[in-house]
Amino acid sequence: MTRPIPLRPAEPPAAPRHIGIIMDGNGRWANRRGQPRTAGHREGAEAVNRTVTACRERGVEVLTLYAFSAQNWARPETEVAALMQLLYDYVLGERASIMRQGIRLQAIGDVEQLPSFVRGPLRALEAESRHNHDMTLALALSYGSREELVRSARALAERVARGELDPADIDEAALGGGLDTAGWPDPDLIIRTGGERRLSNFLLWQAAYAELYFTPVAWPDFTPHDLDAAFAWFADRQRRFGLTGEQVEADVMERASC
Ligand code: IPE
Ligand code: IPE
Ligand code: MG
Secondary structure, eight states, X not given: OOOOOOSSOSSOOOOOSEEEEEOOOHHHHHHHTTOOHHHHHHHHHHHHHHHHHHHHHTXXXXXXXXXXXXXXXXSOHHHHXXXXXXXHHHHHXXXXXXXHTTEEEEEESOXXXXXXXXXXXXXXXXXXTTTOOSEEEEEEEEEXXXXXXXXXXXXXXXXXXXXXXXXXXXXXXXXXXXXXXTTSOOOSEEXXXXXXXXXXXXXXXGGGGOEEEXXXXXXXXXXXXXXXXXXXXXXXXXXXXXXXXXXXXXXXXXXXXX
């Protein structure tokens, strides 16, 4: 018996498994209030907490937060120092909450560049939370996507030089497998707060087919309500991955009739 063809696909569009967030707009948020930029970063930490909890509750598998870019080291020394202190406070202050929520914390980026007073507790929490399964929280720290790609390419070149790898075997899996995100699904949705519309060296390879959502809301003001608005927008996208819309619809119908 054939089923009637639904007007809308029977399956709701897949929820985002991996979300990346470019948490931007802290400095301008603070300046608008006549406060120093660091006040915006401090307030931004609260937005991190509520967003992490909300993503976990909504079944997100991986949440990658762009917290500090490789290029952010060039900011004024006092701002960098304040950010490092906030990171330290976050790792220590949220340790219990992260463990209670069953979240696995992992850092991506050139973590060795972080001062040791931050790196120590960060590595400890990564180790302590490694068996947690409810969500992976990836903190992009001293992270740059180009730098990450260079690291992966260099590791492959070293294997070729040692005679362990045939250049003909270098494929997407090999290059992608050398990135810090190896083994994770690619981001389905990238959110950037703060009004700018650019990726600023975030997950350039991994975001090949990500949906990009830009909101003027500054990061310190970002709430689960804003997250849901992004999810609703995402649910309305037709992800075609190079196919035609008709092909994608036919595929959805076929799966619905199985
Ligand atoms: C994002 O907010 C946080 C970091 C880059 C560490 P900004 O500090 O970039 O804030 P704006 O963009 O200057 O407002
Ligand atoms: C991107 O924001 C980095 C983080 C959010 C951590 P930036 O504020 O550094 O990006 P640009 O300089 O505006 O491109
Ligand atoms: Mg910014």
